[in-house]
Amino acid sequence: MNPVIVYSVVVLGLVAAGAAVILFVVAKKFKVDEDPRIDEVTEMLPGANCGGCGYPGCRGLAEALVRATDKGDLGGLMCPPGGNETMARIGEYLGVAVEEAGPTVAVVRCGGSRAKAPAKLEYDGPERCSIAHSLFAGESGCAYGCLGLGDCVTACDFDAIHMNRETGLPEVDEEKCVSCGACVTACPRNLIEIRPLGRNGRRVWVACMNREPGGVARKACKAACIGCGLCVKACPEKIQAITLENNLAYIDPAKCIACGLCIPVCPTGAIQATFEPVKPKPKAAAAATAPSGS
Amino acid sequence: MRLRTFPKGGVHPSENKISAGETIQVLPIPSRVQLHLGQHLGAPAVPVVSKGDRVRVGSRIAEGKSFISAHLHSSVSGTVAKIDDVIDASGYRRPAVVIDVDGDEWEADIDRSPELIREIKVDAETIVERIKAAGVVGLGGACFPTHVKYIFPEGKRADTVIINAVECEPYLTSDHRLMLERADEILVGVQILMRAARVESAIIGIEANKPDAIEIMSRKARSLPGIEVIPLKVQYPQGAEKQLIKALLNREVPSGRLPLDVGCVVNNVGTALAVYEAVQKNKPLVERVVTFTGRHLPATGNFLVRLGVPAADMAAHLGIELDEETAKVISGGPMMGKAIAGLDVPVTKGTSGIVLLSESHARRHQVQNCIRCSRCITVCPMGLEPWLLEKMAQLDRFEECESAGAADCIECGSCSYTCPSSRPLLDFIRYGKVNVMRIRAARRQK
Amino acid sequence: MSRNLVLSLSPHDKGGENVQKIMWGVVIALSPALLASFYYFGWNAMRVVLLGMVFCMGTEYLVQTFMIKQKSTFMDGSAAVTGLLLSFNVPASIPWWQLLVGSVVAIGIAKMAFGGLGKNPFNPALVGRAFMLASFPVHMTSWPKPLENAWSFGVDAVTAATPLGKLSEGGVAALPELGSLDLYKDLLLGRVGGCIGETAAIAILIGGVYMLFRGIITWHIPLIYLASLAATTGIFWMLDPGKYADPLFHVLAGGAMLGAWFMATDMVTSPMTSGGQVIFALGGGVICGLIRLFGAYPEGCSYSILIMNAFVPLIDRAFPPRRFGREVKHG
Incomplete structure (x- = not known):
């Protein structure tokens, strides 16, 4: 046989054997005892490491889950992207009861599109909401509205939120959104809220965060909530889901039954819904603009 | 003799001291002034007058209660119209005292x-x-x-x-x-x-x-x-x-x-x-000198202005209107000043000038890749590495921003001024610095 | 108010420098060497230089337009500089297709694959040249004799060995004119065999001084690179002048001048602080000297720069600028 081949095989074999011995010794010597359940639970999690649970990555949550199990219950720990299905499987494996949470989705609470809130100023700088926010109120002059530079889009790990070029507002893709909350933290104006998906995906929300008095808010944006309170009155008496505070209406998702009665009464069309509301009675419809269902 | 200067960094922008020859004019008092309560660094002053009170020039209308704060005095005589949030230069609402002017009566003990x-x-x-x-x-x-x-x-x-x-x-x-x-x-x-x-x-x-x-x-x-x-x-x-x-x-x-x-x-x-x-003279700070200038303007000037007077009054005095030509309004100088949303903003203790820029000077240039030319390092008077700080801030890596000295940045803007790729260096350094300060404050709390 | 005001964060003033001005400034600085190359190598030099620039800028345009799908910046001057430098680093007799391969490697692999302008760790022109030298060793090392048949077509070029080549093959004995003034004059004026742009040291020097004057480069890299090369070769020359060539010869011969002034100073691939630049240039000069004295290749300039390019991130970390107020005692 060719000596070159022999030597190669022998030398490489020796090197490999030496390396194997070192690896074996090191692995034994530096072995860290770890709860094997952590690995198992990590496997069950989606593995996106999105941080939506509040822990650094899926392993962080797995550790927390195992620790919580030893204390008795999961204490509200939840993997938002994994959802109930994942949590149920983990609960079964760890032998603890898991409370079921309803499906949720991110919702953008601003209706200040380019048409409704036209630019009165021009921002010239890096495409970062956080930077523009430190500079001024915004191109439309609304100090509460969307700056349209897409910090939420950058923050999303699931490709679930996109800028609509026409309106200049972000739109959430319901199918892809796992309500991890990354966009909620990223938005310097706190415009995004995680709300229940709603029965059959029906949900209603006030697409405005402007707490200015009506006149001021209207000056910046035609779709602003002016705090008139018509929606509060329109909400069925038994439900009482809408509250008005600081010139701003808020629909409590826990109470709202998504009847849609508040939508047509809003004079500015600040209330948005995922469904087409029932045809308003002619009287109330006078000032109402039809909200866009997304 | 060789003139002294600081040894490291710095730039030399065009001086444009157009209004240097204009003597200081006293600007007439308008019918209403707005005095923001946070005209100084530190905690905002707390109002000590209420709606309807009569005030004279030099009457104390708000007090700085904390260690780092300052009192605020009325710059006019008249009646307090309201104490409310008023839109400031950046479009945000800040608390202010609004006074309706009536005559020009000064506090008696002012010489x-x-x-x-x-x-x-x-x-x-x-x-x-x-x-x-x-x-x-x-x-x-x-x-x-x-x-x-x-x-x-x-x-x-x-x-x-x-x-x-x-x-x-x-x-x-x-x-x-x-x-x-x-x-x-x-x-x-x-x-x-x-x-x-x-x-x-x-x-x-x-x-x-x-x-x-x-x-x-x-x-x-x-x-x-x-x-x-x-x-x-x-x-x-x-x-x-x-x-x-x-x-x-x-x-x-x-x-x-x-x-x-x-x-x-x-x-x-x-x-x-x-x-x-x-x-x-026992005279409180109720007025200051403000430069109103711009290269494309027919006239420029230096004015002795009472606090709270809108900048637009200076423009009107010079016969200037905001027209197509003016594309940017800056409160302060072009290197460190703040771009503002219009001339309706009141003069504050910190308003050293109002600079109007025309279209050709108002906009930033197309941003290009960093070519590592190291000019930002050369011009940084604090010996920082602006390109590195920008990169780290952009990636939200604030720990690295801190160790690279983001907190030392004096925000002079020499880096952005000089960058041949027109990168928004200072924008991101400032963003990093704010976050470094936030992290430090949180650390101290612990 | 009749228009929307522009708002941005400070500063609101901008200096006059931009990437285009810097890059085309380098092209201007290269023009004396370009003229010298036309004088010595005639049509061939013109052909290679034009092709090199067209190939490099074309590659950049095609990659940006069809692969990255962005607006092409091929006219910003950086591809032109790469094209010029690449063609300066090949013999005038190089076949066009080899130059094309070199250009595609330089722009496509060494530059665009890393993210384009400013992102490349290695000098693209040198990567292209190294690739060509490894792929086409024969063509890359047959040098037309300067001034002969320069302005005639179709005549096979008379080949001449470069001074460094002779030295590497036969030692000092192969270069009997070593030490005579004529040799240095030839080296200075470029009357020797070699790559298109590297021979006329004086022309390169003029371009380098122009760049210093314009503020495109600082003195650190070129001067220290040449000094370190001279020191490395000088030590051995002093030990045994009969075996080693003198430092002045080394500084003027081959690509040292072109490398020191134009390749090592490439801002993208050199350290950013003056301290780092000194280390970078020192290392480059030593490596170049060692390759020339003991390496297999007669010329080591381009490799020395490529090797030091690899250390740039480390050097940048190790030599940060002096921070204001950090190293003073307070009490």
């Missing part, structure tokens, strides 16, 4: 005679008291309450008062005009500050592009012991406290420390005048 009072009768404590009572803040733009600088912590001593008459920002000429027109009062103010700091020497640093001011100040200071006027080579940002001390005394303020740690107290030349008026 309004033009007579120069040279003799300083009071001691250091009283001086600091009076400065505080008059609501004097740094008029260079940072608006740090002046009296706080003269309350020395235990064991600290100063040996020199430095008067910042550099005015290194392009366009602005208000300090320049003050030196030409009110040199005597300024020099008495400097002597007062020397007594307040208990020091024997003061240095007035003036950039060489103001030879007339250097001449007047040197001539008048000659008879005054301890005051020296030093001309400086024109270089931006020489008006930054740390760079000025380095240029004049070759002392380096350690990172995160104050000028007092190297035995200096630095005040703006306009502040010296305000101190003179506060101590010798």
Whole structure:
């Protein structure tokens, strides 16, 4: 046989054997005892490491889950992207009861599109909401509205939120959104809220965060909530889901039954819904603009 | 003689001191003024008047309650119309006192005679008291309450008062005009500050592009012991406290420390005048000199403006309207000033000038990739690496921002000014710095 | 108010420098060497230089337009500089297709694959040249004799060995004119065999001084690179002048001048602080000297720069600028 081949095989074999011995010794010597359940639970999690649970990555949550199990219950720990299905499987494996949470989705609470809130100023700088926010109120002059530079889009790990070029507002893709909350933290104006998906995906929300008095808010944006309170009155008496505070209406998702009665009464069309509301009675419809269902 | 300057970094933007030849005019008082409660660095002042109260010029309308804060005085006489949130220069709402003007009646104890009072009768404590009572803040733009600088912590001593008459920002000429027109009062103010700091020497640093001011100040200071006027080579940002001390005394303020740690107290030349008026004339800070300028404007000027008067009044006085040509309005100088949303904003204690830029100067250039030319490192007066800070801030890696010295940045803008790729360096450094400060504050809480 | 005002964060003023001005400034600085190459190598030099620039800029355009799908910046001057430098680093007799391969490697692999302008760790022109030298060793090392047949077509070029080549093959004995003034004059003026742009030291020097004057480069890299090369070769020359050539010869011969002034100073691939630049240039000069004295290749300039390019991130970390107020005592 060719000596070159022999030597190669022998030398490489020796090197490999030496390396194997070192690896074996090191692995034994530096072995860290770890709860094997952590690995198992990590496997069950989606593995996106999105941080939506509040822990650094899926392993962080797995550790927390195992620790919580030893204390008795999961204490509200939840993997938002994994959802109930994942949590149920983990609960079964760890032998603890898991409370079921309803499906949720991110919702953008601003209706200040380019048409409704036209630019009165021009921002010239890096495409970062956080930077523009430190500079001024915004191109439309609304100090509460969307700056349209897409910090939420950058923050999303699931490709679930996109800028609509026409309106200049972000739109959430319901199918892809796992309500991890990354966009909620990223938005310097706190415009995004995680709300229940709603029965059959029906949900209603006030697409405005402007707490200015009506006149001021209207000056910046035609779709602003002016705090008139018509929606509060329109909400069925038994439900009482809408509250008005600081010139701003808020629909409590826990109470709202998504009847849609508040939508047509809003004079500015600040209330948005995922469904087409029932045809308003002619009287109330006078000032109402039809909200866009997304 | 070779002129002194700071050794590392700096740029030399076009000076554009168009309004240098315009004498200071007194601007008429409008029918209504807006006085923001947060005109200074530190906690906002707390109003001590209420709606409907009668006030005179110099009446105290709000008090600075915390250690770093300043009082606010009415700049007009009239009635308090409301105390409410008013939209400020950036479009956000901030608390302000709005006063409807009625005549021009001053508080009785204010000496309004033009007579120069040279003799300083009071001691250091009283001086600091009076400065505080008059609501004097740094008029260079940072608006740090002046009296706080003269309350020395235990064991600290100063040996020199430095008067910042550099005015290194392009366009602005208000300090320049003050030196030409009110040199005597300024020099008495400097002597007062020397007594307040208990020091024997003061240095007035003036950039060489103001030879007339250097001449007047040197001539008048000659008879005054301890005051020296030093001309400086024109270089931006020489008006930054740390760079000025380095240029004049070759002392380096350690990172995160104050000028007092190297035995200096630095005040703006306009502040010296305000101190003179506060101590010798009992006059609170109710007006200041503002430059209104722009390269494309038919007229420019320097105005003595009451606080709270809208900037638009200056424009109207000069016969200027915001038209197609003006694309950007800056409060302050073009290097460190703030772009504002219009001329309706009121003049505050920190408004050193209003600069209007035309379309060709208003917009940033196309951003390109960093070519690692290292010009930002060369021009950074603080010895930072702006390109690195930008990169780290962009990636939200604030720990790295901190170790790369983001907190040391003085936001002079030399890096962005010089970058051949027009990168938004300072925008991101500032973003990183804010977050570094936030993280540090959180760490201290723990 | 009749228009929307522009708002941005400070500063609102901007200096006059931009990437285009810097890059085309380098092209201007290269023009004396370009003229010298036309004088010595005639049509061939012109052909290679034009092709090199067209190939490089074309590659950049095609990659940006069809692969990255962005607006092309091929006119920003950086591809032109790469094209010029690449063609300066090949013999005038190089076949066009080899130059094309070199250009595609330089722009496509060494530059665009790393993210384009400013992102490349290695000097693209040198990567292209190294690739060509490894792929086409024969063509890359046959040098037309300067001034002969320069302005005639179709005549096979007379080949001439470069001074460094002779030295490497036969030692000092192969270069009997070593030490005579004529040799240095030839080296200075470029009357020797070699790559298109590297021979006329004086022309390169003029361009380098122009760049210094314009503020495109600082003195650190070129001067220290040449000094370090001279020192490395000088030590051995002093030990045994009969075996080693003198340092002045090394500084003027081959690509040292072109490398020191134009390749090592490439801002993208050199350290950013002056301290780092000094280390970078020192290392480059030593490596170049060692390759020339003991390496297999007669010329080591381009490899020395490529090797030091690899250390740039480390050097940048190790030599940060002096921070204001960080190294002073306070009390």
